[in-house]
Amino acid sequence: MSAPGGQEINVLVKALAAHIKRAAESGAGGATAPGDPPVQSAPVGAGAGKSTAESCKVCGRSLLHDGQRGAKVISEEDWYGLHEGDDLYADRTKIEREVKEFIAKVPEVTRQNHLEQGIPLTQLLTGPLRKRNDKNREMIAKFEARRDAVAQAKDSKCAFLPEPPNDIYRVLTRTQKKRNLAEWDLIRAELEDASELSVGASVIYRVPQSAGPCPASALNLIPETKLSKKCAELWTKLSASQQDAEDRWDSGGF
Ligand SMILES: [Zn+2]
Numbered sequence: 001m002s003a004p005g006g007q008e009i010n011v012l013v014k015a016l017a018a019h020i021k022r023a024a025e026s027g028a029g030g031a032t033a034p035g036d037p038p039v040q041s042a043p044v045g046a047g048a049g050k051s052t053a054e055s056c057k058v059c060g061r062s063l064l065h066d067g068q069r070g071a072k073v074i075s076e077e078d079w080y081g082l083h084e085g086d087d088l089y090a091d092r093t094k095i096e097r098e099v100k101e102f103i104a105k106v107p108e109v110t111r112q113n114h115l116e117q118g119i120p121l122t123q124l125l126t127g128p129l130r131k132r133n134d135k136n137r138e139m140i141a142k143f144e145a146r147r148d149a150v151a152q153a154k155d156s157k158c159a160f161l162p163e164p165p166n167d168i169y170r171v172l173t174r175t176q177k178k179r180n181l182a183e184w185d186l187i188r189a190e191l192e193d194a195s196e197l198s199v200g201a202s203v204i205y206r207v208p209q210s211a212g213p214c215p216a217s218a219l220n221l222i223p224e225t226k227l228s229k230k231c232a233e234l235w236t237k238l239s240a241s242q243q244d245a246e247d248r249w250d251s252g253g254f
Pocket residue numbers: 056057058059060061065214215216217
């Protein structure tokens with residue numbers, strides 16, 4: 001009943017622990033030696049609220065990673081936009097009423113023609129109402145795909161969703177995202193050099209890279225080659241939903 005990629009994860013856990021130790025010893029990235037008291041440095045960005053100097057609770061580093069500093073922490077539900085349905089369904093009801101009124105004004109002959117040819121009556125819509133109707137349907141389809149993918153991931157044994165202490169999602173700016181990826185690239189290169197990770201191996205991140213995970217912890221990694229057929233199918237859905245959520249956060253959030 002072990003999580004997918006158990007063996008690889010054990011190797012990664014050891015390799016990453018060694019990486020953190022080396023980083024701490026060399027003082028790279030402002031890390032201190034394990035056991036040192038937490039460093040109280042000034043908050044990043046005045047009035048940034050939660051973004052005061054914090055440790056990384058996932059790998060135990062005494063400061064947050066470069067790409068995480070100042071980033072707002074949000075829940076998994078919020079990151080995947082799982083509350084968006086409330087507004088979308090309310091809009092749906094309103095739009096459907098308007099669509100009905102619109103179609104009622106179309107001449108009976110035209111309506112009959114459409115029905116006889118099997119053309120949906122919504123094809124009669126024009127202008128802004130047509131756009132709103134199409135957009136609302138598209139958004140609902142995406143919302144439902146995200147909601148279902150996350151629910152299925154929770155119910156499955158694929159272990160795609162993060163567990164404490166790794167279950168931290170952040171809203172990252174493009175710069176923060178780049179920094180987080182840069183740190184992971186370095187760590188990855190180190191792991192590949194040491195043959196602890198196959199070169200170019202596909203890796204699943206439980207907290208998506210765009211949500212600012214700890215780049216130095218194996219808790220966030222699953223080697224993709226180890227997935228069962230069922231988990232691979234679920235991953236296809238969940239990764240599409242992660243991409244959708246990422247795109248939404250890039251364009252201002254939900
Ligand atoms: Zn960390």
